[in-house]
Amino acid sequence: MFRLTPQPIDTGAARRELRDAGAGGYVSFEGWVRDQNEGKQVTRLEYEAFAELAVKEGERIVREARARYPVKHALCVHRVGSLDLADMAVWVGVSSEHRGEAFEACRYIIDEVKHRVPIWKKEHYVSGDSGWVNCERCAVPGHAHRLG
Amino acid sequence: MFRLTPQPIDTGAARRELRDAGAGGYVSFEGWVRDQNEGKQVTRLEYEAFAELAVKEGERIVREARARYPVKHALCVHRVGSLDLADMAVWVGVSSEHRGEAFEACRYIIDEVKHRVPIWKKEHYVSGDSGWVNCERCAVPGHAHRLG
C-alpha cells in the first residue's frame, strides 16, 4: 500500500495496519526534514506530487518489495504540502516473520520511492533563495525563484 | 544507549531521544512475540536478563555501531518479564544524516544484541510444555519444565 497525505503522518495508525500474529520483526523508516542540504541552511520545504501517478508507482514499488521478500505487510505514506524542519516527509513500515526480510524490503521501498515516484521537493533557504531539489543545476540560476 | 525495562516499551519517548535537527533518516526495529516458533504454537514468553552485564554488553554494541557508522543517535530498549503474543520484546532506533547508515547501524545493533547480550527467553506452548530457546536441544527432555 502507498498513500499520499497533506496531514502529518500518523505513524501509530500506520503501524497498526502492519500487525500480524505471525510477524516477529517490524522495521520502519522515517524521512525527516533536515536543517541543511548540500551546504545550504534550509528553513522549510514544499512537497508537490503528481498524485495519480505517484500512487500508482508507489503501489508498484510496494508490490515489487512483497514479491522479492516474503514479508507480511508493507506500507508507505508520503507527505505533501508545506513542511517545517524536523517534520516527517515519508514513512515506510514493513512487518515480516523474520527480521532480515523486513530490513531488506523497507530499504528497497524507500530507495525506489526516492528515485521513481513523481514527487518534487522545493527547499527554502535562510538566504531567502529557494530551489527544486535535483533541478537546481538544470535551471537557469534564479529563474525558478523569480517565477515561484 | 541500551536499557532494560519491565514495562511495555514506550516507543514514542524512545524515538524522541533520537531527534536531531541534522538527521534526515530514522530507522527503527521492533521485535514482536510471534504466535509460533519452530512449528510450536506459543502462548506467552518470559524474558530474563543478567541485568548488569546485559546493559554493559548492550552499551558496547551501541558504541560499536556508532563507531562503524556515522549516525546521530542510537538506542536499544529490551523488555524483560512476562510477555503476551504480539507484545514488543525489543526496540532499536537510529537517526542519521542519510538513511544508509541508519539502516546499517540498526541492523548491526539488533543482530549483535540477539547473539551477545545475556538475555534468555522461555517459551510457553499451547501443549502446556515450555522451553528455553536455544537450550532445548541441550537439555534433557522435560527436565527444565519439571524443575521450572
Add this chain to the structure above:
Amino acid sequence: MRLKIQYYALLREQAGRSEEWLETPAATPAGLYDELAARHGFTLAREQLKVAVNSEFSDWARALEAGDSVVFIPPVAGG
C-alpha cells in the same frame, strides 16, 4: 489535435500555470515538449525528464491522440 497538459514543480513555475489545453501539431510527447519548451522557456532538457500520458509513464515516441493528458516529469525528489 487538442491535448491537456499538466505542469508540476519547476515546470509549473516556469509555465506560470498548473494546466492548459492546447491545439498542437505535435504527434509525440517529444515533439510536444520541444514546442512547449520554446513557448514557456523551460530550462530542463528533454533528456532530464520522463513523460506520462493519461497518468501512466510513456515512451517519448508514442503517438498522441486527441484528448490525451500529458505530464512532463522533472527529476523527482521524494523522501
Add this chain to the structure above:
Amino acid sequence: MRLKIQYYALLREQAGRSEEWLETPAATPAGLYDELAARHGFTLAREQLKVAVNSEFSDWARALEAGDSVVFIPPVAGG
C-alpha cells in the same frame, strides 16, 4: 575459597535457586562449573556456555579470588 554464584534461566531452574554462596576448592570457572554441574545435574555442557566474573565476561581459566561473583551464561536468546 568462598564464592558467590548467580543462576539464570535454565541453570536457575536446574539449580533450584537464583544464587548461592559456596566454599569450593575450584581455582577457575572451568573447575567450578564441573563441580556445580555434578551437584545440580546441569544438562548444558561447558562448551555451550560463557562465564562472567564480577559482571564481566571472563576466560574459563581465570584464577578465581575469594568473594568473586560468578555467572554461567547459557546460550542467549534476546530479541
